[in-house]
Amino acid sequence: xxxxxxxxxxxxxxxxxxxxxxxxxxxxxxxxxxxxxxxxxxxxxxxxxxxxxxxxxxxxxxxxxxxxxxxxxxxxxxxxxxxxxxxxxxxxxxxxxxxxxxxxxxxxxxxxxxxxxxxxxxxxxxxxxxxxxxxxxxxxxxxxxxxxxxxxxxxxxxxxxxxxxxxxxxxxxxxxxxxxxxxxxxxxxxxxxxxxxxxxxxxxxxxxxxxxxxxxxxxxxxxxxxxxxxxxxxxxxxxxxxxxxxxxxxxxxxxxxxxxxxxxxxxxxxxxxxxxxxxxxxxxxxxxxxxxxxxxxxxxxxxxxxxxxxxxxxxxxxxxxxxxxxxxxxxxxxxxxxxxxxxxxxxxxxxxxxxxxxxxxxxxxxxxxxxxxxxxxxxxxxxxxxxxxxxxxxxxxxxxxxxxxxxxxxxxxxxxxxxxxxx
Amino acid sequence: xxxxxxxxxxxxxxxxxxxxxxxxxxxxxxxxxxxxxxxxxxxxxxxxxxxxxxxxxxxxxxxxxxxxxxxxxxxxxxxxxxxxxxxxxxxxxxxxxxxxxxxxxxxxxxxxxxxxxxxxxxxxxxxxxxxxxxxxxxxxxxxxxxxxxxxxxxxxxxxxxxxxxxxxxxxxxxxxxxxxxxxxxxxxxxxxxxxxxxxxxxxxxxxxxxxxxxxxxxxxxxxxxxxxxxxxxxxxxxxxxxxxxxxxxxxxxxxxxxxxxxxxxxxxxxxxxxxxxxxxxxxxxxxxxxxxxxxxxxxxxxxxxxxxxxxxxxxxxxxxxxxxxxxxxxxxxxxxxxxxxxxxxxxxxxxxxxxxxxxxxxxxxxxxxxxxxxxxxxxxxxxxxxxxxxxxxxxxxxxxxxxxxxxxxxxxxxxxxxxxxxx
Numbered sequence: 125x126x127x128x129x130x131x132x133x134x135x136x137x138x139x140x141x142x143x144x145x146x147x148x149x150x151x152x153x154x155x156x157x158x159x160x161x162x163x164x165x166x167x168x169x170x171x172x173x174x175x176x177x178x179x180x181x182x183x184x185x186x187x188x189x190x191x192x193x194x195x196x197x198x199x200x201x202x203x204x205x206x207x208x209x210x211x212x213x214x215x216x217x218x219x220x221x222x223x224x225x226x227x228x229x230x231x232x233x234x235x236x237x238x239x240x241x242x243x244x245x246x247x248x249x250x251x252x253x254x255x256x257x258x259x260x261x262x263x264x265x266x267x268x269x270x271x272x273x274x275x276x277x278x279x280x281x282x283x284x285x286x287x288x289x290x291x292x293x294x295x296x297x298x299x300x301x302x303x304x305x306x307x308x309x310x311x312x313x314x315x316x317x318x319x320x321x322x323x324x325x326x327x328x329x330x331x332x333x334x335x336x337x338x339x340x341x342x343x344x345x346x347x348x349x350x351x352x353x354x355x356x357x358x359x360x361x362x363x364x365x366x367x368x369x370x371x372x373x374x375x376x377x378x379x380x381x382x383x384x385x386x387x388x389x390x391x392x393x394x395x396x397x398x399x400x401x402x403x404x405x406x407x408x409x410x411x412x413x414x415x416x417x418x419x420x421x422x423x424x425x426x427x428x429x430x431x432x433x434x435x436x437x438x439x440x441x442x443x444x445x446x447x448x449x450x451x452x453x454x455x456x457x458x459x460x461x462x463x464x465x466x467x468x469x470x471x472x473x474x475x476x477x478x479x480x481x482x483x484x485x486x487x488x489x490x491x492x493x494x495x496x497x498x499x500x501x502x503x504x505x506x507x508x509x510x511x512x513x514x515x516x517x518x519x520x521x522x523x524x525x526x527x528x529x530x531x532x533x534x535x536x537x538x539x540x541x542x543x544x545x546x547x
Numbered sequence: 548x549x550x551x552x553x554x555x556x557x558x559x560x561x562x563x564x565x566x567x568x569x570x571x572x573x574x575x576x577x578x579x580x581x582x583x584x585x586x587x588x589x590x591x592x593x594x595x596x597x598x599x600x601x602x603x604x605x606x607x608x609x610x611x612x613x614x615x616x617x618x619x620x621x622x623x624x625x626x627x628x629x630x631x632x633x634x635x636x637x638x639x640x641x642x643x644x645x646x647x648x649x650x651x652x653x654x655x656x657x658x659x660x661x662x663x664x665x666x667x668x669x670x671x672x673x674x675x676x677x678x679x680x681x682x683x684x685x686x687x688x689x690x691x692x693x694x695x696x697x698x699x700x701x702x703x704x705x706x707x708x709x710x711x712x713x714x715x716x717x718x719x720x721x722x723x724x725x726x727x728x729x730x731x732x733x734x735x736x737x738x739x740x741x742x743x744x745x746x747x748x749x750x751x752x753x754x755x756x757x758x759x760x761x762x763x764x765x766x767x768x769x770x771x772x773x774x775x776x777x778x779x780x781x782x783x784x785x786x787x788x789x790x791x792x793x794x795x796x797x798x799x800x801x802x803x804x805x806x807x808x809x810x811x812x813x814x815x816x817x818x819x820x821x822x823x824x825x826x827x828x829x830x831x832x833x834x835x836x837x838x839x840x841x842x843x844x845x846x847x848x849x850x851x852x853x854x855x856x857x858x859x860x861x862x863x864x865x866x867x868x869x870x871x872x873x874x875x876x877x878x879x880x881x882x883x884x885x886x887x888x889x890x891x892x893x894x895x896x897x898x899x900x901x902x903x904x905x906x907x908x909x910x911x912x913x914x915x916x917x918x919x920x921x922x923x924x925x926x927x928x929x930x931x932x933x934x935x936x937x938x939x940x941x942x943x944x945x946x947x948x949x950x951x952x953x954x955x956x957x958x959x960x961x962x963x964x965x966x967x968x969x970x
Contacts, residue, residue: 135765135767136569136570136573136586137573137577137582137583137584137586138573138574138577138582138733138778139569139570139571139572139573139574139575139576139577139583140570140574140735140765140767140776141570141767142565142567142570143566143569143570144565146559146562146566146588147559147562147563147564147565147566148562149562150559150560150561150562151561151562151563152562153562154560154561154562159560159561159590160560160562161560161589161590161595162587162588162589162595162599163559163560163586163587163588163589164585164586164587164588165569165585165586165587166584166585166586167582167584172584172585176585310561310563312563319655319658320617320618320619321618321619321658321660321661322658324618324619324620324660325658325660328620340557341620341621342557342558342621343617343619343621344558344563344564345617345705346705347707351563353557353558353561353563355561405835405856407835410839410842411838411839411841411842411843411847411851412828412830412835412836412837412838412839412842412854412856413835413839413842414835415834415835415856415858416833416834416835416836416839416947418834419833419834419835419836419856419858419947420834420943420944420947422910422943424834424858425858425859428834428858428859429858429859429861429862430855430856430857430858430859430862430866431835431855431856431858432853432854432855432856432866433828433835433838433842433853433854433855433856434853435838435842435847435848435851435852435853435854436848436851436852436853438852438896438897439852439853439896442895442896443853443855443866472865473861473862473865474861487845518678518707519707520843520845521843522707524839524842524843
């Protein structure tokens with residue numbers, strides 16, 4: 125099945141709003157076995173909408189539009205589509221009653237402009253909106269050249285209206301119309317610590333026979349992370365992807381920290397929980413990002429004791445007991461200091477592990493021996509204290525991200541060496 | 548000028564990655580006076596890339612592609628474009644030397660597959676990559692029908708490579724080629740603490756005459772923030788936007804915390820710096836997000852002392868001196884405890900202000916009197932300690948964001964009452 129998405133909205137063309145519909149819709153469709161072939165976004169003039177939709181209808185079995193169904197004057201999708209397909213708009217009494225009920229329930233007078241949302245193209249199926257006043261619309265479009273019938277689904281722009289409408293109303297329609305025998309298997313293996321080209325060098329030759337068998341292999345490199353994406357369509361898709369996953373796991377081993385949408389902090393919290401271990405943090409240059417990431421994970425409170433953000437040297441002395449002499453001798457960004465931070469945090473908190481970072485985020489503060497981007501990471505644990513040095517010569521936010529990634533990975537690898545206790 | 552963007556990547560079609568290039572590029576171009584007319588995203592097969600780029604070249608004066616310039620086998624843009632335009636690829640020695648230097652600087656052997664990135668289409672201008680190995684490329688494309696020359700800019704996919712390359716190399720090329728006489732004025736006023744409909748109710752009637760004069764008025768509501776976007780094209784655009792800004796400022800006053808891309812944490816750091824004041828944090832339910840946000844701002848180290856993430860009760864006692872009796876009597880999520888946290892952090896750090904939060908992020912932990920989402924925020928300052936209670940009944944990450952926003956806003960409003968010292 126050939127699917128295209130058309131997003132409309134001048135705010136998209138002006139770059140004022142981030143378009144999250146494309147990823148969300150593509151992900152939902154992929155999970156059902158259908159891959160979108162094109163995403164198009166245009167402004168909300170009638171000409172642009174008509175051009176984008178009519179081009180998409182020439183190519184695709186299904187065209188999904190988003191936006192332009194609201195009550196204001198820049199909401200043109202309804203009228204443009206009706207005109208494009210040569211059908212009339214009719215007032216839908218059920219939709220009108222629902223709009224009136226929406227205002228009654230909120231004890232507000234009905235705004236007259238919202239009435240336009242009850243106009244629907246002749247022949248359209250109405251999708252009721254559980255979270256707003258604009259209904260969605262689905263139409264069948266006959267190919268004048270006698271080809272297969274096309275479908276056009278028009279969805280409202282706000283994500284909290286679009287998402288449940290797609291899940292509860294559009295997806296079942298598609299499953300009923302197309303069946304679900306188009307299978308599409310997809311697995312993402314997430315690695316940290318290796319560069320993209322090194323990852324490919326290690327795994328691509330071994331996967332070559334599977335790509336002959338339909339494996340689609342993709343890489344996505346971000347700072348501190350390289351994803352390997354394994355996908356395959358058809359009845360053998362799941363088997364091909366499973367075989368590929370086994371091969372990649374045997375080649376990359378512990379470099380793989382998680383799968384699919386798993387973040388490194390989720391894996392760390394899970395491993396701590398499984399071993400009934402706790403962690404505390406002592407952050408300088410990451411400024412709280414590590415504890416922020418850990419506490420994004422539900423259940424973190426059972427294994428995360430807390431932490432300190434010892435930004436100033438005085439904070440390192442007061443909160444962690446790092447001695448002024450040590451700071452003076454080696455400087456705040458040094459291996460002895462990061463060890464003292466980790467050990468101080470572990471001693472004071474009583475946690476099983478304490479993770480510490482100190483570094484030079486820049487733009488200022490670098491020197492020849494310790495350029496901007498230099499980071500020391502320390503981990504104090506039940507057996508010993510380990511420390512690592514990294515160079516992350518990035519802008520401030522990327523520096524913080526890369527450093528937090530390296531610190532969490534140091535903890536994850538230490539946990540892998542610890543046996544899980546019996547359940 | 549007619550501009551189109553073509554993003555390539557199967558990860559986009561499978562919904563595995565959020566496409567942030569469109570918004571970023573559109574925003575940059577709009578700020579220079581050019582509005583993008585179409586965004587297209589396709590997978591990274593040669594056919595899809597060739598179709599999307601050749602269609603775009605028929606319509607647009609400038610086509611910007613993103614992605615597909617890396618070293619792996621799914622990076623096809625370079626070769627597809629060369630073939631589409633009927634030119635050969637040549638090895639660029641300067642690019643090759645740069646790639647070799649990249650590996651040498653990192654003390655790693657050069658991976659052979661990266662060599663492909665030194666291949667550039669004949670006639671292309673090479674854009675050196677400050678943050679990676681893949682160069683960008685700019686080509687002029689002559690219209691066979693004798694129309695004006697088209698431009699094609701190919702940029703690498705990783706945002707931290709694409710963004711500086713666009714800003715430092717592509718934007719100057721465009722300004723030189725097209726001039727900058729297309730004027731488009733745009734100003735965003737950022738508010739926190741008021742709902743979207745309340746903001747609109749307050750300002751829309753007064754702005755009505757200016758919308759007649761060409762003002763484009765837009766709202767963007769996110770959790771804890773409502774942006775008012777004022778835009779106008781043409782020679783009077785700047786005047787219209789300035790008049791609208793004055794009107795909105797007189798109506799919304801202190802509810803406006805910043806303009807354009809200014810984040811609340813930037814404003815807070817700026818106001819602290821101007822008054823030579825310092826702040827410490829004591830975070831429970833936000834888990835370090837407040838200190839993370841503050842330390843994202845360059846220069847934070849001059850005014851941010853540090854903080855504690857007192858997630859466990861033991862951490863509140865040990866790090867902040869909150870008495871076990873107070874915790875037992877009122878519970879960790881209470882006004883007396885947040886006041887004690889703020890005062891303890893201020894006393895121990897010696898900072899001028901200390902900001903404390905404690906709350907119930909959920910999903911568990913709520914009660915009838917204190918449902919999930921309940922938050923107490925405390926601010927201890929030179930004159931007194933103030934506390935506020937909020938209800939943020941959202942998912943975990945949104946809860947943390949909304950709470951950090953309310954806490955930073957409490958500090959910003961306290962600072963506004965403090966005179967700046969003489970320079």
